[in-house]
Amino acid sequence: MAAQPTQLTGDFDAVRRDIEAILKMKDYDDGSIGPVLVRLAWHASGTYDAKTNTGGSVGAGMRYEAEGGDPANAGLQHARIFLEPIKEKHPWITYSDLWTLGGVVAIKAMGGPLIPWKPGRSDFSDDSYIPPRGRLPDGAQAADHLRHVFYRMGFNDQEIVALSGAHNLGRCHPDRSGFKGPWVVSPIRFSNQYYKLLLKLNWKKKDLPRDSADKGASWQWVATPPGGDDEDEELMMLPTDHSLIEDPSFREWVEKYAEDAKLFHEHFSAVFAKLIELGVYRDEDGIARFHHLEKAAKDA
Ligand code: ZEM
Numbered sequence: 001m002a003a004q005p006t007q008l009t010g011d012f013d014a015v016r017r018d019i020e021a022i023l024k025m026k027d028y029d030d031g032s033i034g035p036v037l038v039r040l041a042w043h044a045s046g047t048y049d050a051k052t053n054t055g056g057s058v059g060a061g062m063r064y065e066a067e068g069g070d071p072a073n074a075g076l077q078h079a080r081i082f083l084e085p086i087k088e089k090h091p092w093i094t095y096s097d098l099w100t101l102g103g104v105v106a107i108k109a110m111g112g113p114l115i116p117w118k119p120g121r122s123d124f125s126d127d128s129y130i131p132p133r134g135r136l137p138d139g140a141q142a143a144d145h146l147r148h149v150f151y152r153m154g155f156n157d158q159e160i161v162a163l164s165g166a167h168n169l170g171r172c173h174p175d176r177s178g179f180k181g182p183w184v185v186s187p188i189r190f191s192n193q194y195y196k197l198l199l200k201l202n203w204k205k206k207d208l209p210r211d212s213a214d215k216g217a218s219w220q221w222v223a224t225p226p227g228g229d230d231e232d233e234e235l236m237m238l239p240t241d242h243s244l245i246e247d248p249s250f251r252e253w254v255e256k257y258a259e260d261a262k263l264f265h266e267h268f269s270a271v272f273a274k275l276i277e278l279g280v281y282r283d284e285d286g287i288a289r290f291h292h293l294e295k296a297a298k299d300a
Pocket of ligand 1: 035036038039042079137138139140146156163164166167169170171172173176177178179238241272
């Protein structure tokens, strides 16, 4: 399989500036496409399986139906379409580099930490190495499921809690996941509110409509925002989010991050950098080709 080669000498700063320039979008969700770009970078990477060395942020498999059409990736076509003009303007950048860089630029622009990012990811030229569906986490589940999924990628409990802090951003869409609403009051501002609200608000279980249940989202946790009333939009937590305060080992980190925003920003930067490197093995020239996937396929 011939791969679309990547390039290491392009003007990545120009790409960063062009991504930054398209983030604000008045009529989209809360006024920014930043959160859905972060989710694209995450879903591009979170298919990694350390044991078989498959999946991860190389390849940009979501361009193919096998991965792009996975119900777990519902809604991410918007993120890919938003980035298309950037790809057209800078055709030398690979989709896999562009999608991971999009997340990094969005996090910074929304007030988050600077995240180390390296180019070099090649794109697949067909769908032979698309990982199987079912590797991304299911929000309807609990702590043991989070451990199963994130340990498979090579993360520990602290890293699971830090990564979950990305739910400071964006919202759930009934037509995408079946869940509904934002986690925090300012969903386009990166902060540690998510942890504070998890600990502070009076969360109650709420049943979701039939359409949502058909997507596997039968209920979620909800609460009135601090100082708010019934007029304000309800805040939400997925069952997996709430499991972070039910499980003692996770809860310890929720408490630390709620108290110490600086520690959260530092840990988030490190863990997001690790996330977008999953499955990326660069040769001496700095280019991540697919030898490891070819080998994994032969070994299987
Ligand atoms: Zn999410 N996530 N995620 N996540 N996520 C959603 C939205 C966003 C889980 C999950 O099921 C969902 C991580 C981890 C986990 C973001 C970033 C990151 C939604 C709503 C669901 C259901 C989708 C919709 O309806 O549009 C689960 C179970 C996770 C396990 C811990 C990690 C890790 C992330 C990045 C580091 C972001 C930014 C969003 C908001 C997207 C948007 O469109 O606003």
